[in-house]
Amino acid sequence: MDFDFEELYQAVILDHSRKPRNFGALPDATVTVSGDNPTCGDEIALSLKIDAAADKLEAVGFTGSACSICMASTSLMTTKIKGKTRGEAETLLRDFQGMITGQMPESETPKSLGDLRLLSGVRKFPQRVKCATLGWHALKGCLAESGEGKFSVGTGDADL
Ligand code: ZN
Numbered sequence: 001m002d003f004d005f006e007e008l009y010q011a012v013i014l015d016h017s018r019k020p021r022n023f024g025a026l027p028d029a030t031v032t033v034s035g036d037n038p039t040c041g042d043e044i045a046l047s048l049k050i051d052a053a054a055d056k057l058e059a060v061g062f063t064g065s066a067c068s069i070c071m072a073s074t075s076l077m078t079t080k081i082k083g084k085t086r087g088e089a090e091t092l093l094r095d096f097q098g099m100i101t102g103q104m105p106e107s108e109t110p111k112s113l114g115d116l117r118l119l120s121g122v123r124k125f126p127q128r129v130k131c132a133t134l135g136w137h138a139l140k141g142c143l144a145e146s147g148e149g150k151f152s153v154g155t156g157d158a159d160l
Pocket of ligand 1 (some may be wrong): 037040041042066067068069070130131
């Protein structure tokens, strides 16, 4: 297969920023965490509906307005975590953070990240890293807030 990485990146980012998946409020959400990135103007709120008994992220939704990198990263994230367990979502979160911050060598980026791997080039632009990780910070907040006995993220607008 002979594809141009740059072209694929553009196509996927454009597609997800124009038609974000799982975009919209979740009326029966278990937890909602919002975050903003003032340097760019990104604002999103992520909601999860968690089936505690089945340990499953039953539904995911997000709202807000953000730049294309933030929208695409959050949209791709929702497609990856929907239907997953909390543990699987946490692994994905760790893998993505490792990739986007450059803490994980590019060659070790897990295939499980799928199209999210297209965002790996963002690590060269610290300002854009904030855009790409905003949705993931909200996910982290949601998981913390909904965790058993953990309500430390209370206000939802802490230092995300
Ligand atoms: Zn942004």
